[in-house]
Amino acid sequence: MRKKLFSALMSASIVAAMMSGCGLNAPAQTEGGQGATQEVKEGAEVADVSKEKSDYEVNEAAAADPAVTLTMAEVNPLEGTICGAMDMKFKEAVEAMSGGSITIDLQGSGVLGVEADILDGMLGGTGTVDICRISAFGLSSYGCDKATLLSLPYTFQDRDHFWTFANSELAQDFLNQSSELGLGVKGLYYGEEGFRHFFTAPDKAVSSPEDMQNMKIRVSNDPVMTAMVESLGATPSPVSMSEIYQSLQNGTIDGAEQPTVNYASNSFDEVGPNLTMDGHTLGAMMTIITEKSWGELTENQQQVIMDAGKIASDYCREVSEQKENEVLEQLKADGRNIIEVEDKTQWQEACKPIVEQYATGELADIYQQILDMAK
Template identity: 55%
Template sequence: MKKRVMSAALCAVVAATSLTGCGLKSPDTATTAAATAAETKAEAAAETKAETTAEKKDGESAGKYNTADMPEVTLVYAEVNPLDTIVGQMATDFKTKAEELSDGKITIDVQASGVLGSENDVLDTMLGGGGTIDMSRISAFALTSYGGQKSMLLSLPYTFVSRDHFWNFATSDLAKDFLNESQENGSGVRGLYYGEEGFRHFFTTKEISGMDDLKGMKLRVSNDPVMNGLVEGLGAYPTVVSFNELYSALQTGVVDGAEQPIANYKSNAFPEVAPNLILDGHTLGAVQVVITDEAWDKLTEDQQAILMEAGAYASEQNRKNSETKENEVLEQLKADGVNVIEVEDKTPWQEATKKVIEENTKGYEDLYQQILDMK
């Protein structure tokens, strides 16, 4: 760089000297040469400054975490849904960012499509120890059976009136308390970040037109008190079926319907056996990603910080993309001939589910009201 500047300046001086030595006067030529030299010098200085700035930024990025001496670690991440779902994309975003920030020293091994079992199976494995599953994306209500009383509030019917309402909660200090609950009660896992997979809706094998048509139906549940109470409130029969067995249960008539977010409904091929989707939006699919204390404690401070930063990134991407993805899938379902039933008035649904809300907010009324007030 310096040689180039000196060379340009020297050429200008030589040119000017040659003209003088011959007794010629050419002020325009001399001025042009001097201007060229000054311009070249200015460009060189600007280029040097840009390179220095870029190097500084690269240095800051590389120096944020001490990856040179960082031990390599692989974390197994369980996801019950396929990677092309909203939560599957969230897992991919988390993986990409964690591996990028760690310069490849952290590997997130995402095991999707339920190959490691249902959410309850995964949680049982994680809480049982042994390290075969380190992380998982779980529904908020999945922790209910493991002492997650606060998390249960997030899955109560018609708690969140909109996505913005949910994200007002998810980005609040109150949400941090909810994430810490599983760690504080000694369950063996800790929450890293929140996400959502869209509003959940019922779908059935039999043609329906409204809420009353659900009465007497056998609707699949995952055996938690909220879903049991919700289904009973609608006059249907809660029937426990593993998620991995749900397709065949719908196909064979073991159950008449179930409920899922729109993207999961499509990706798991449920429209093939239950092509009636009623958009009741009884809950927003609030989810969180948890990691075992055993896996967390093995990480260095930098690795822990990387997971938290990657989680914040994945959560923000989820917030940006989930509604768009859901709308795209819904239009595709309609185009494919799925019987999509709109719900203009949700008041009857809300009335039918009052009992389950009252039963599951006892002792937490003030906390639940805080969530309701965030809309």
């Protein structure tokens, strides 16, 4: 498989940490843990996350608290992914601001399991994982119905729309729902890895929903995503993440969908060179901690976690857009067919029944609040 080099630089300290943790070419879980392993391109690095520790304000009270180590799981590699960069920033900020009283043992590349297994363990109280970065709607199958609204197609107009939500009191209500339901985990902060787009085989370019009729499109095993593909006239195909490349190559599927950075880092552009920029769903993420681990922290340490989460979330906003723009330029330079979708009306109309199905009752009012945040 051809390897492309992206230009962003990684600091020596971060590279060294990742090499010692899970290897530069460790297998990726590039779909929030729902898929199998996939190799990440060499050099597919995200912007430098290092920062002088003196630049952080140390919480002196937290620094005097008993030392604690929190195990943090990430299903993606720490290198070359937006979520990995956000995790590393969180780890860096927590350890610096706590004066060393909190250590984040960050384990990437899915070494602690896929998202579903990690969530089951955290909710079941196994104690293996204290903190995890998951898809923002990962807890919807555990009763957090508000999270489902974030996966509905064409909800967010652009990144600013999402971040207006993510920094609102309404978003905090979403983060709090798992605690309110007694699931045993607490939401900390949001992130995102860009909008998800369809990509298709060389002879299957898509510029409108009509072009998707009868196509076999791979999506994750999620009812909303499955319904979306069906609404657009295509047939959902149950192919694992690790099989997308080969399935596109041999014609088992006609296309799939991923955020732009994942699309490029997994070399999907080699077998699916048509990238239709429809932006059907934002790759929203959230970080959670078990209530047990949270309760064992002092109030000062809890404050450090919250402050560091805000820093990591803000950093993700910066890195995500920067990295996506770099990747898009590289894809264009490589001759990939980037199909801009200027008017999404047809796409939105086709998927309207999905919104009507899930945004009902009280959720309809909440969903409208999200829509109203668009500028």
